[in-house]
């Protein structure tokens with residue numbers, strides 16, 4: 689997948705990631721890439737995501753493909769590699785990020801979402817969230833109660849949100865608190881790429 693034009697906005701991406709750990713790139717993926725990803729992830733087996741993790745409530749269905757399973761899933765592996773390469777191409781600081789886990793999330797219209805949370809510490813360098821269908825707001829917040837909204841990204845199909853993970857640019861841990869809310873009238877489908885440092889490196 690050649691990097692779409694908007695993905696060359698590397699200076700912006702770096703500045704915003706540096707400021708509060710998140711950046712929203714609108715229409716980063718062309719319609720053909722959205723369709724390919726959506727087709728591939730819709731074939732995965734979705735299950736209800738755990739309703740509560742600690743204090744965090746989430747209402748969604750999820751499907752995860754990671755490590756060796758991702759490596760042997762030809763379509764998803766190629767899409768993950770291509771998107772990973774396009775994102776790495778944005779900025780030298782992203783070079784160590786090689787995603788090895790893909791999570792698809794499906795949210796019912798209006799009702800779904802995820803409370804304020806941090807992604808796991810094992811997800812290094814970047815978390816890349818691609819919106820494939822529907823609409824939602826991804827808020828970056830300064831506190832667990834979600835009262836200090838630092839940014840509110842209105843996510844539409846083709847949009848890419850990058851979140852800072854541990855190790856990005858040498859920063860030990862600058863993960864942003866975030867939440868998903870205000871689901872639109874259509875079911876939302878998203879796909880998130882992560883690099884799980886606890887997984888063994890790919891064989892060969």
Ligand SMILES: O=C(O)CCC(=O)C(=O)O
Nearest residue numbers: 793802807817868878880
């Ligand atoms: O589905 C999304 O848009 C993002 C989900 C999310 O915030 C997460 O998995 O950490």
